[in-house]
Amino acid sequence: MIKALTIDLWETIIKDVDATEKDRDVKRAHYIIEKLGLKSNATEQIMNFFKDLNEAFKHPSKENYWSILPENQLKKLFKEYLHISVNEKEFKDILDYYENVILEVPPKLTEEIVKEVLQKLSNVYTLVLISNTGRSPGRVLLKIMETYGVKDCFKYFVFSDEIGARKPDPVVFEIAQNLLNLPKNEIVHIGDSLNLDFLGAKNYGFNAILYANGMDVIPVEPFIRSFSELDEVLNEKFS
Numbered sequence: 001m002i003k004a005l006t007i008d009l010w011e012t013i014i015k016d017v018d019a020t021e022k023d024r025d026v027k028r029a030h031y032i033i034e035k036l037g038l039k040s041n042a043t044e045q046i047m048n049f050f051k052d053l054n055e056a057f058k059h060p061s062k063e064n065y066w067s068i069l070p071e072n073q074l075k076k077l078f079k080e081y082l083h084i085s086v087n088e089k090e091f092k093d094i095l096d097y098y099e100n101v102i103l104e105v106p107p108k109l110t111e112e113i114v115k116e117v118l119q120k121l122s123n124v125y126t127l128v129l130i131s132n133t134g135r136s137p138g139r140v141l142l143k144i145m146e147t148y149g150v151k152d153c154f155k156y157f158v159f160s161d162e163i164g165a166r167k168p169d170p171v172v173f174e175i176a177q178n179l180l181n182l183p184k185n186e187i188v189h190i191g192d193s194l195n196l197d198f199l200g201a202k203n204y205g206f207n208a209i210l211y212a213n214g215m216d217v218i219p220v221e222p223f224i225r226s227f228s229e230l231d232e233v234l235n236e237k238f239s
């Protein structure tokens with residue numbers, strides 16, 4: 001019997017609508033250039049860095065472990081892309097902007113129904129959020145979840161910047177399982193990424209459902225196209 005659900009954040013519960021991460025990266029680049037008095041041609045190096053950062057997020061590995069923490073992301077940018085040293089105060093100000101600029105144009109819920117579904121599910125299952133964070137750390141993402149009234153549906157939060165590991169690393173699912181103190185087969189993970197979520201969870205031994213909202217070809221079973229189908233699929237496939 002299923003007792004708990006672990007759920008991904010980005011592209012599962014929230015997604016960018018009014019702005020993209022690239023828009024925020026442009027703002028980050030402007031801020032850095034202004035703060036440090038760099039020439040405007042530094043924009044290109046900074047945007048190149050963000051391109052490499054996105055690749056690191058898409059393919060998490062030991063080699064790109066540096067990309068887990070925003071402060072390490074910035075250290076790499078200054079050292080290897082801009083070849084500059086930055087004093088402590090400047091670094092602190094830049095880090096603060098870099099992590100919090102998301103609150104200026106925050107992502108939205110993937111579907112309006114998400115809040116209602118999560119609230120209902122939280123009466124039946126223990127919910128755990130499992131998120132690979134990027135430029136914005138878990139504590140900032142929590143503020144966004146709070147705005148949409150979905151934070152309180154979750155009992156535990158497993159953010160990659162706080163545990164130092166990312167999906168599909170089995171350590172992430174192990175931490176969630178330890179918090180829940182349940183056998184693996186009583187847990188279902190739900191997320192939008194085939195590799196990070198579905199296969200990551202299955203490889204560790206959790207059950208999994210792919211959130212395939214807007215996907216043309218769905219490579220695995222079971223899946224949902226909308227949160228409105230989640231309760232039904234849970235009952236059909238796992239009871």
Ligand SMILES: [Mg+2]
Pocket residue numbers: 008009010011012191192193
């Ligand atoms: Mg996701």
